[in-house]
Amino acid sequence: MREQQKIKTDSISFLPAGGEGGKRIAIFGSTGSIGTQALEVIAANPDKFSVEVLTANNNDDLLISQALRFNPNVVVIGDEKKYSKVKEALSSTDVKVFTGEKSLEEAAAMDCYDLMLAAIVGYAGLKPTLKAISNGKTIALANKETLVIAGDIMMRKAVENRVPVIPVDSEHSAIFQCLIGETRNRIEKIILTASGGPFLGRKPNYLLNVKREHALQHPNWTMGAKITIDSATLMNKGLEMIEAKWLFNLKPEQVQVVIHPQSIIHSMVQFEDGSIKAQMGLPDMKLPIQYALTFPKRIKNDYPRFDFKKVSTLTFEEPDVKTFRNLVLAREALYKGGNLPCVMNAANEIAVYAFLRNRINFLDMTDAIEKTMQRVPFIEKPTLEEYFESDGEARNFAADIIKL
Ligand code: NDP
Numbered sequence: 001m002r003e004q005q006k007i008k009t010d011s012i013s014f015l016p017a018g019g020e021g022g023k024r025i026a027i028f029g030s031t032g033s034i035g036t037q038a039l040e041v042i043a044a045n046p047d048k049f050s051v052e053v054l055t056a057n058n059n060d061d062l063l064i065s066q067a068l069r070f071n072p073n074v075v076v077i078g079d080e081k082k083y084s085k086v087k088e089a090l091s092s093t094d095v096k097v098f099t100g101e102k103s104l105e106e107a108a109a110m111d112c113y114d115l116m117l118a119a120i121v122g123y124a125g126l127k128p129t130l131k132a133i134s135n136g137k138t139i140a141l142a143n144k145e146t147l148v149i150a151g152d153i154m155m156r157k158a159v160e161n162r163v164p165v166i167p168v169d170s171e172h173s174a175i176f177q178c179l180i181g182e183t184r185n186r187i188e189k190i191i192l193t194a195s196g197g198p199f200l201g202r203k204p205n206y207l208l209n210v211k212r213e214h215a216l217q218h219p220n221w222t223m224g225a226k227i228t229i230d231s232a233t234l235m236n237k238g239l240e241m242i243e244a245k246w247l248f249n250l251k252p253e254q255v256q257v258v259i260h261p262q263s264i265i266h267s268m269v270q271f272e273d274g275s276i277k278a279q280m281g282l283p284d285m286k287l288p289i290q291y292a293l294t295f296p297k298r299i300k301n302d303y304p305r306f307d308f309k310k311v312s313t314l315t316f317e318e319p320d321v322k323t324f325r326n327l328v329l330a331r332e333a334l335y336k337g338g339n340l341p342c343v344m345n346a347a348n349e350i351a352v353y354a355f356l357r358n359r360i361n362f363l364d365m366t367d368a369i370e371k372t373m374q375r376v377p378f379i380e381k382p383t384l385e386e387y388f389e390s391d392g393e394a395r396n397f398a399a400d401i402i403k404l
Helices: 033-044 060-070 080-089 101-108 122-134 144-160 170-179 225-233 235-248 286-294 326-336 340-356 362-375 384-402
Strands: 023-028 049-056 074-077 096-099 115-118 138-141 165-167 187-194 255-259 265-271 276-280
Touching: 023 033, 023 101, 023 122, 033 049, 033 060, 033 115, 033 286, 049 060, 049 101, 060 074, 060 080, 074 080, 074 101, 080 096, 096 101, 101 122, 115 122, 115 286, 122 138, 122 144, 122 340, 138 144, 138 286, 144 165, 144 235, 144 340, 144 384, 165 170, 165 235, 165 286, 170 187, 170 235, 170 265, 170 276, 170 286, 187 235, 225 235, 225 340, 225 362, 235 255, 235 326, 235 340, 326 340, 326 362, 340 362, 340 384, 362 384
Parallel strands: 023 049, 023 115, 049 074, 074 096, 115 138, 138 165, 187 255
Antiparallel strands: 187 265, 265 276
16 A cells, blocks of 8 residues: 555645735636636635636636736636737736737746636646646646646646645545545545436436436536536546545555435545544535635635534445446546546547537447547556647547547
């Protein structure tokens, strides 16, 4: 058994170093579900944070209103066609406006912030996050895909640059919290809880006909479209298994998944003496976001509290891997490693967006991912460049299979 990640609250510098305005925050993906909730947390604690960087891809209107409200140093709008509108709208302010993919990396390299909330969805978040790590910025990581694509390189760079990577994903935040004060103790396994999504208990003949509107109805969480579909297919839990491996330096066999439909226990750690620690609470992403932004401190808030009198039963069951085969594919990627998780992630991104555009049915997503994983040549120890190439190759194969 390898040694677990060392989480010493006293060794991780608790910023602010940012002076009177508090900790200086850069939100990459500020217009998304995580980004907007993070801004709610910040707005409720104006003495603790200042907002320095905000980025969006297309949503110019929301980016403009966020910039007018939070007065950051820099905003980046990904879509170059929207640049003039954003620039014009912010012309009476000091906010610097940039556009294009390269600008995301340039903004990540700036000195004006202390902590990056990595909340871009998918592969697009990888390069800016790597840039921030190289520049010694603390990372609050929502974008799990970055660790799935190149977790070895990302965590190595984080160690080299003495950069804390604090999880935002509720499951990993739970594990992170359970490990506080346990640096000397060995983990037997971690148990990731999964709600099971909207199709818990359904069989393939039902799933064949489900539409995007139905798949977008998550029972417990309100999230962006891509992660909501990932939750419905259980790929989200597959991505999270790989995310956990890298964050907590685990062997594949130490990562277990259990279905827990109430989403009250956010995940658990079992230590070598058999004792299990769990972190609990209502399903509300503002809590792990706030914790990642204020770590190692906890701060007061007025979010609704869990009431044991109202929920009398917490249940647990095995995932149905015969129906939700993405978990099997993800487990294969977890065990085999190399470029396989990167290939799986790329194929999944293509498949999910095809499903969201009503181009393929629910079960076709898994078929496309499986075929792509079989086709892209395996590389055992890829370089960063080879990860980029594997991602591109997998996207092409998956698009070809789906006939996009
Ligand atoms: P959303 O789709 O709601 O938001 C994504 C954000 O990324 C938006 O700001 C979007 O800009 C931006 N973006 C999208 N594509 C690009 C691109 N090509 N280049 C630059 N920016 C881009 O996603 P979520 O907030 O739901 O999720 C974000 C990440 O956090 C994901 O990796 C997800 O897995 C993870 N996560 C999310 C949780 C949740 O509750 N939502 C929970 C745990 C993890 P625009 O709005 O302009 O399109």
